Amino acid sequence: xxxxxxxxxxxxxxxxxxxxxxxxxxxxxxxxxxxxxxxxxxxxxxxxxxxxxxxxxxxxxxxxxxxxxxxxxxxxxxxxxxxxxxxxxxxxxxxxxxxxxxxxxxxxxxxxxxxxxxxxxxxxxxxxxxxxxxxxxxxxxxxxxxxxxxxxxxxxxxxxxxxxxxxxxxxxxxxxxxxxxxxxxxxxxxxxxxxxxxxxxxxxxxxxxxxxxxxxxxxxxxxxxxxxxxxxxxxxxxxxxxxxxxxxxxxxxxxxxxxxxxxxxxxxxxxxxxxxxxxxxxxxxxxxxxxxxxxxxxxxxxxxxxxxxxxxxxxxxxxxxxxxxxxxxxxxxxxxxxxxxxxxxxxxxxxxxxxxxxxxxxxxxxxxxxxxxxxxxxxxxxxxxxxxxxxxxxxxxxxxxxxxxxxxxxxxxxxxxxxxxxxxxxxxxxxxxxxxxxxxxxxxxxxxxxxxxxxxxxxxxxxxxxxxxxxxxxxxxxxxxxxxxxxxxxxxxxx
Amino acid sequence: xxxxxxxxxxxxxxxxxxxxxxxxxxxxxxxxxxxxxxxxxxxxxxxxxxxxxxxxxxxxxxxxxxxxxxxxxxxxxxxxxxxxxxxxxxxxxxxxxxxxxxxxxxxxxxxxxxxxxxxxxxxxxxxxxxxxxxxxxxxxxxxxxxxxxxxxxxxxxxxxxxxxxxxxxxxxxxxxxxx
Numbered sequence: 053x054x055x056x057x058x059x060x061x062x063x064x065x066x067x068x069x070x071x072x073x074x075x076x077x078x079x080x081x082x083x084x085x086x087x088x089x090x091x092x093x094x095x096x097x098x099x100x101x102x103x104x105x106x107x108x109x110x111x112x113x114x115x116x117x118x119x120x121x122x123x124x125x126x127x128x129x130x131x132x133x134x135x136x137x138x139x140x141x142x143x144x145x146x147x148x149x150x151x152x153x154x155x156x157x158x159x160x161x162x163x164x165x166x167x168x169x170x171x172x173x174x175x176x177x178x179x180x181x182x183x184x185x186x187x188x189x190x191x192x193x194x195x196x197x198x199x200x201x202x203x204x205x206x207x208x209x210x211x212x213x214x215x216x217x218x219x220x221x222x223x224x225x226x227x228x229x230x231x232x233x234x235x236x237x238x239x240x241x242x243x244x245x246x247x248x249x250x251x252x253x254x255x256x257x258x259x260x261x262x263x264x265x266x267x268x269x270x271x272x273x274x275x276x277x278x279x280x281x282x283x284x285x286x287x288x289x290x291x292x293x294x295x296x297x298x299x300x301x302x303x304x305x306x307x308x309x310x311x312x313x314x315x316x317x318x319x320x321x322x323x324x325x326x327x328x329x330x331x332x333x334x335x336x337x338x339x340x341x342x343x344x345x346x347x348x349x350x351x352x353x354x355x356x357x358x359x360x361x362x363x364x365x366x367x368x369x370x371x372x373x374x375x376x377x378x379x380x381x382x383x384x385x386x387x388x389x390x391x392x393x394x395x396x397x398x399x400x401x402x403x404x405x406x407x408x409x410x411x412x413x414x415x416x417x418x419x420x421x422x423x424x425x426x427x428x429x430x431x432x433x434x435x436x437x438x439x440x441x442x443x444x445x446x447x448x449x450x451x452x453x454x455x456x457x458x459x460x461x462x463x464x465x466x467x468x469x470x471x472x473x474x475x476x477x478x479x480x481x482x483x484x485x486x487x488x489x490x491x492x493x494x495x496x497x498x499x500x501x502x503x504x505x506x507x508x509x510x511x512x513x514x515x516x517x518x519x520x521x522x523x524x525x526x527x528x529x530x531x532x533x534x535x536x537x538x539x540x541x542x543x544x545x546x547x
Numbered sequence: 548x549x550x551x552x553x554x555x556x557x558x559x560x561x562x563x564x565x566x567x568x569x570x571x572x573x574x575x576x577x578x579x580x581x582x583x584x585x586x587x588x589x590x591x592x593x594x595x596x597x598x599x600x601x602x603x604x605x606x607x608x609x610x611x612x613x614x615x616x617x618x619x620x621x622x623x624x625x626x627x628x629x630x631x632x633x634x635x636x637x638x639x640x641x642x643x644x645x646x647x648x649x650x651x652x653x654x655x656x657x658x659x660x661x662x663x664x665x666x667x668x669x670x671x672x673x674x675x676x677x678x679x680x681x682x683x684x685x686x687x688x689x690x691x692x693x694x695x696x697x698x699x700x701x702x703x704x705x706x707x708x709x710x711x712x713x714x715x716x717x718x719x720x721x722x723x724x725x726x
Contacts, residue, residue, distance in 0.1 A: 089681040092566035096583050113583035114569045116591060117562060508580030532580035 061406040062435065064240050064368055065300055072306040077329065079302045080322055084401045097131040097506035102196050113509055125196045131510040132203035133196060135517075138506075139210045140189045142487030146217035150224070159183065159216050162223065164461055168495050169212065175523045176494070181209040181216070200513055204520060208494050214487035215457055215495065222454040233374035233451070234290030238434045240304070241367030242293030246277035248354040249309060250346065252292060253281045253301065253323060254316030256337050261287050264314070267343035274354070276347050279310070281323070282399075282428060284374075284452035291374070297406070297428040298481070299399025302326055308357055312350035331357070372434035374449040391419075392463070392471045393544050394456050396426035400479035400503050403534035406432040408478050408502060411537030413438050416544060417445050421473070424448040426455030429478045453484075456492060473547040474498040476540055489528070496525035500543055505530040548631035548692045550609055551669060551676055557686035558595070560602030564678035564687065565591040571677040572670070587660035592667040593678050594654065604678065604687060606667035607654050609633045615666075618649035623664075627671065631692075634668045 056069045059081050072079055093099045093110040100109040100121050109121035111130055120126055125133075150157035161169065161180065169180060189206050192198045198206075243249045250264070265287050268276045282298025284291055295304050304310050305326050313319075313327050316337035327334045333349055335341060393416050399405050409429035416423050417438075422445055425433050430449050433439055438447045450459050456475055463469050475497050477489050486505070493499040507514055507530060521528050529543065566579065573589030574582035582589050593606040613633045616624045623639035624646055626632070642662035647655045655666045669689075670676040679687045690698050 089563055089567060089683060091561075092563060092570075092579050095579060098583075112562070113566070114573075114588050114590060116565060116569075116594070504580055508583050511584035514584075532578050 058404050059401075060300060061404055061410060061432075062300075062368075064364060065296070065303055065405070068303045068307045072303070075306075077306045077326070079306060079326075080299075080320075080401055083322065095504060095506055096509035097134040098127065098509040099134075100125060100130055100196075101134045101137040102193060104195065111509070121196070123196055128510045128513045129196060129198075129200045129203065131507055131513045132200035132207070133193065133198075134506050136189060136203045136207045136210070137193055138483050139207045139214070139487045139490060140186070140193070142483030142485070143186065143210045143214045143217070145482055145484040146214045146221070146487065149221055150217055156183075157217075157220075159213055159220065161216050162219050164464060165216060165219055168464075172494070172524050175520065176209055176212065177205070181213045185209050185213060200510075200516065204513070204516060208490065208520065208524075211487050211490035212494055213491075214484065215491035218454050218457045218488060218491075219461070222451070222458055225451075225454070233376045233449075234286065234288075236284070236291040236372050236374065236434065236449075237293040238370050238372065238431050239368040240295060240309070240363050241369035242295045243277035243279045244367060244369060246275040248274055248276040248311050248347075248350050249279050249295075250276060250350050251279055251281050251295070251304065251310035251313045252285060252316070253283065253313060254318040254337065255283075256285060256314065256316040260314070260337055261285060261292070263343045264346070267347055274351050276350055279304075281305075281310075281313075282431070284427075294431060297399050297431045299401060299405050299428060299479075305330060305332060309363075311353040311357070312346060314346070368435070370434045370437060370439075372430070372439040372449050374451060390422055390471060391473045392422045392424060393473055394424050394426075394450075394459055394475040395478065396424075396429040396450065396456060396475075397477035397485060397502075398479035398481035399428040400534070402503060406435070408535065408537055408540065409433055410436045410438070412476065412540050412544075413447055415537060415541040417447075419541075419545065420445075421544075422448065422471075424450050424455075424459055426450040426452055427478075427481070453488075457488065460492065460495070460497060469496075472497065474500060474544050476544070477501045477503075479503055493521050493526035493528040494524050498527040498529075498547060500529040500531070500540065502531050502535045502540065504532055508532060548609065549669070549689050550632075550692060551606060551667075551679060552688050552690040552698065553604055554686045554688065555601070555603050557684040558602050558604060559684055559686075560595055560598055561683065562595045563681050563683055564593050564604050565595060567681040568593050568667075568678050590656065590658055590665055592656075592665055594656075604682075605652060605654050606678070607633060607669075608652055609669070610651075614649040614651065615646040615655055618645045620645055630669075630671060632669055632671060633666070634671065635664060635666055637663050640664055 056066045059069055060066055096113055098111045098113055100107055107122055111118055111127045147157050189210055192203060192206055264278055268278055278292050279295040280292045281301035282294065282296055301323060310332060313332055313334045314337055315324060315334050324334055333353060335346055395409055395412050409432045413423045413433055425447055433447045439449060440446060460472065463472055475492055477485060480486050480503060489499050489501055517528060569589040569591040570579045570582040571577060572592055574585050576582055576585065593604050595602050595604050597603050609632045616626060616633060620643055621639050621641045623636045624633060627634045640663040644657045644664055646664050647657055655664050658665045676689065679689055
């Protein structure tokens with residue numbers, strides 16, 4: 053209870069955390085605590101990622117136990133293979149978003165991306181990365197015969213493919229009417245005025261979202277609101293109001309603020325278990341159902357339950373606007389020499405929720421820098437009022453996931469690539485984020501991931517990665533422990 | 548005197564104790580991810596021996612008649628008066644490693660890079676030994692020697708119960724109605 057303030061910087065979240073603790077509800081923070089200590093071999097990348105089923109093998113980092121796997125795989129190659137496996141998974145995640153039904157996606161390169169790759173052919177190979185690289189990576193991960201150099205080279209090629217996927221995804225979105233930016237209401241007061249709330253989580257189809265929106269509009273004695281639990285869901289001319297960041301998605305459920313959950317792909321099992329515990333019905337997004345029935349069910353739950361923790365009056369609410377990237381308005385139209393930092397990404401329970409994005413953005417702005425953000429980090433900045441237009445240098449919001457690449461592309465197109473001083477990922481939501489972070493480093497960006505990655509087991513591999521990225525003009529840094537805003541700001545300012 | 552007791556039935560041989568002992572007690576950074584790349588490589592004061600279905604974390608037993616103390620030529624190994632533990636004064640250690648030869652459990656290790664002997668001091672100056680803290684199966688436990696009889700009694704009772712219920716052919720003890 054005394055350490056509630058270490059879990060989140062949001063005072064309302066802190067009150068909800070206390071309330072959940074009083075009622076004996078276990079949330080993600082408690083689960084993480086129970087998971088300690090973490091598997092040290094896995095954290096270092098020294099648990100063998102090959103699926104040969106002849107181990108499992110792991111290498112002792114302090115030379116006291118096994119120095120090699122049963123097949124003879126050494127420490128350096130094991131770490132390299134771990135990174136390749138994660139990147140391959142990340143690329144497949146990105147490709148899945150592009151895939152039409154029953155069709156393997158074709159990845160192609162846009163002209164600006166092609167131009168960047170042309171400049172790097174000497175390091176990444178003469179042929180452009182393509183679908184064949186997927187198969188090659190799979191073959192490399194079949195048995196450990198490839199060297200760490202080959203594994204690293206393949207990893208970087210896959211990461212560039214991940215950027216191409218992101219580029220294509222952004223282009224696909226641009227052809228749809230929903231692609232434009234829009235206004236986003238963020239905070240526990242996001243559904244103010246509508247007492248019944250349906251929570252949305254994970255990936256939802258545009259059809260379902262549209263049907264739900266249609267059903268919830270109009271007059272009613274008991275109006276129902278749609279609220280997102282941390283996902284940026286575009287609907288109509290804006291985004292579905294976001295009640296919490298994805299890292300804190302369990303809090304509104306534990307406080308009885310949600311009366312029905314629509315769970316799309318990617319919904320954590322912890323959320324579903326919490327719904328069961330709280331008696332909140334869950335509707336799987338991939339099943340057919342009449343939206344009207346869902347609304348009736350949510351109203352029934354609302355009628356039978358009571359809100360467990362009163363919110364402040366008025367409940368906190370902030371608004372941000374994601375500019376339309378296609379209109380060229382995402383990057384702030386400031387002086388050409390002004391420095392820009394990208395600070396975005398997911399929440400991580402290993403650090404106090406919200407502390408890094410908010411404090412880092414404030415520090416960088418104190419130095420006269422522009423800050424652009426996406427994902428959970430952007431939500432924290434909106435909540436903290438850093439995006440308000442009356443601020444001297446309001447934080448620019450970028451589109452979720454595709455935002456960092458779109459931002460880089462826009463700066464390059466405007467001939468202002470040198471304004472970008474670095475990209476900080478506050479957390480990674482999945483391997484696709486890791487692949488994108490690596491890909492951006494390959495394209496010459498300075499990238500800093502604020503969470504530990506399983507690379508610590510081999511210094512020679514880390515040095516090789518750094519040297520290869522230096523040849524490409526980029527930098528890739530990972531933190532070995534939750535990083536403080538001050539330290540991260542120093543990394544930016546030291547550019 | 549408090550020592551580290553081991554529940555061998557709980558040890559899975561995961562070696563988490565070794566990793567974190569080496570990091571916490573042997574590294575400069577005290578951070579696993581950085582410790583793995585330090586030079587000289589940190590060393591653990593506990594070793595998991597055996598393997599498969601029988602593994603056992605071994606560390607200094609702090610013997611009441613400790614041969615290592617008698618063997619130490621430089622007087623580096625002494626018994627700490629307050630805690631009763633056998634500790635090494637690293638500043639006096641000359642790295643002759645006679646103690647490693649005399650230790651009946653083989654739990655004093657040479658550390659050639661630093662030219663000293665290395666042994667467990669039960670994290671004397673910490674609140675709890677790090678290996679006990681990190682063991683995921685709670686196979687390690689701090690017990691007070693004063694409670695040792697009780698600890699053994701508990702173990703004895705467990706063994707007796709196990710034997711009694713192992714099967715009809717082994718039903719030797721009537722625990723419900725002791726004589």
